[in-house]
Amino acid sequence: MNTKNKYERPVINKFYSGMMNKFGSQTIASPLKEIEGKRLNDLTDKFGSPLFVLSEKKIRQNQKSAIRIFKTRYPKVQFAWSYKTNYLNAVCKIFHQEGSWAEVVSEFEYEKAKLLGVRGENIIYNGPEKSRESLITAIKDRAKIHIDHFDELYDLIELTDELKLKARVAIRVNMDVGIFPKWDRFGFNFENGEAHQAIRRITAQKNLELIGLHTHIGTYITYAESYKVAASKLMNLANWIYDEYKITIDYIDMGGGFASLNTLKGQYLPAEQTVPSLDQYADAIANGLLEVRYKGEELPTLYLETGRALIDDAAYLISTVIANKRLSDGTRALIIDAGINFLFTSFWYKHKISQATEADAHTENTAIYGPLCMNIDCINEGMNFPAMKKGEKIVMEYVGAYNMTQWLQFIKMRPNIIMIMNDGSIELVRKAETLNYLLEQELLPLKLT
Numbered sequence: 001m002n003t004k005n006k007y008e009r010p011v012i013n014k015f016y017s018g019m020m021n022k023f024g025s026q027t028i029a030s031p032l033k034e035i036e037g038k039r040l041n042d043l044t045d046k047f048g049s050p051l052f053v054l055s056e057k058k059i060r061q062n063q064k065s066a067i068r069i070f071k072t073r074y075p076k077v078q079f080a081w082s083y084k085t086n087y088l089n090a091v092c093k094i095f096h097q098e099g100s101w102a103e104v105v106s107e108f109e110y111e112k113a114k115l116l117g118v119r120g121e122n123i124i125y126n127g128p129e130k131s132r133e134s135l136i137t138a139i140k141d142r143a144k145i146h147i148d149h150f151d152e153l154y155d156l157i158e159l160t161d162e163l164k165l166k167a168r169v170a171i172r173v174n175m176d177v178g179i180f181p182k183w184d185r186f187g188f189n190f191e192n193g194e195a196h197q198a199i200r201r202i203t204a205q206k207n208l209e210l211i212g213l214h215t216h217i218g219t220y221i222t223y224a225e226s227y228k229v230a231a232s233k234l235m236n237l238a239n240w241i242y243d244e245y246k247i248t249i250d251y252i253d254m255g256g257g258f259a260s261l262n263t264l265k266g267q268y269l270p271a272e273q274t275v276p277s278l279d280q281y282a283d284a285i286a287n288g289l290l291e292v293r294y295k296g297e298e299l300p301t302l303y304l305e306t307g308r309a310l311i312d313d314a315a316y317l318i319s320t321v322i323a324n325k326r327l328s329d330g331t332r333a334l335i336i337d338a339g340i341n342f343l344f345t346s347f348w349y350k351h352k353i354s355q356a357t358e359a360d361a362h363t364e365n366t367a368i369y370g371p372l373c374m375n376i377d378c379i380n381e382g383m384n385f386p387a388m389k390k391g392e393k394i395v396m397e398y399v400g401a402y403n404m405t406q407w408l409q410f411i412k413m414r415p416n417i418i419m420i421m422n423d424g425s426i427e428l429v430r431k432a433e434t435l436n437y438l439l440e441q442e443l444l445p446l447k448l449t
């Protein structure tokens with residue numbers, strides 16, 4: 001075998017002294033060669049590169065442990081899987097098997113949940129856009145409709161009158177929880193009385209049954225106390241509804257937004273050391289909910305629509321090195337076959353990236369670029385990384401949330417997604433797209449042929 005090293009133009013790097021860790025001044029990069037006993041090279045040999053890899057075991061563990069964490073602090077808990085975070089059938093199905101309902105924000109997500117066997121009453125229908133047709137379906141299905149604005153409320157009043165059916169509704173409430181930017185574009189505001197006004201309108205309708213209160217204060221919230229403020233404001237509203245109308249609501253829905261283990265750009269310490277744990281979020285929410293004035297079994301159920309924090313660490317993206325380069329300032333650059341087209345979250349995350357092969361202990365500041373002909377296609381502007389050869393694999397971790405829904409079919413077709421099953425087998429859960437897939441949607445006018 002020819003083991004001759006590839007020639008590289010010599011460069012001079014400034015040496016930064018004094019930045020020692022316990023191993024000395026060298027950064028030790030440990031490779032990630034396998035996932036649950038499967039060698040990454042074997043996986044890409046069989047399923048191609050780039051390749052998304054999901055772990056059934058990890059998803060189940062995450063959901064089970066989240067349920068345990070919340071149930072030890074509050075007696076009535078129900079999770080609903082946030083479809084937009086990852087709506088692959090295989091992923092949703094596992095969450096449903098673990099007892100989670102469906103939280104959807106569009107018509108097609110709603111239909112997808114039903115196709116997966118979720119009963120209407122176990123679907124939470126959120127989002128600012130709900131067509132009249134989809135509202136009719138949701139009313140008939142007895143789904144939980146979370147009203148976002150007054151126009152939707154008027155639609156519901158009209159439709160339930162026409163259909164002579166009752167709708168089961170909640171309102172989405174936005175509020176000041178001390179974080180910036182404030183998410184006040186969804187739902188009805190708490191502080192200015194808009195939420196109270198919406199509730200007055202709802203309770204005046206015999207066909208609208210107010211069953212819950214909902215909030216989703218944002219995403220990747222790194223301050224657990226914000227959830228305490230949110231929970232206690234919703235409880236304050238629930239108590240007001242009780243005093244004013246003698247209505248006890250069934251549930252308080254705290255939405256999603258817990259941070260995952262990804263590190264934000266601009267954040268110095270890794271997320272593992274900075275973001276609150278699920279236990280801390282759960283403590284904060286349980287503390288806020290204690291302000292309830294309901295008695296005994298009337299206690300509202302706590303709903304959670306956790307997305308990111310339950311799926312991010314259950315997925316990997318394997319990618320192949322296409323080329324090595326030196327930028328004009330001497331910085332080493334790697335070009336890999338997966339870019340921001342498949343890793344949308346790299347806009348705000350410094351993804352954890354490892355090499356899949358035993359590499360040199362020597363690392364160097366390296367920029368990592370995707371394969372797109374676009375300057376923005378940068379996965380990492382510069383991180384310590386060992387030298388890698390063309391054809392070698394690298395792997396990005398914590399990519400389960402939003403990438404498989406926000407990915408772009410741009411310049412390249414989307415790749416295969418596989419799942420490592422609990423029994424050790426490997427299943428293809430989404431096929432790579434082909435040119436035919438693209439052409440199926442296109443129509444070439446006869447006039448142009």
Ligand SMILES: *Cc1c(COP(=O)(O)O)cnc(C)c1O
Pocket residue numbers: 082084085103105126127216218219220255256257258305306307308309401
């Ligand atoms: C996106 C979304 C979620 C999930 O948010 P995460 O940050 O992924 O936990 C939950 N509820 C609603 C209403 C959402 O829009």
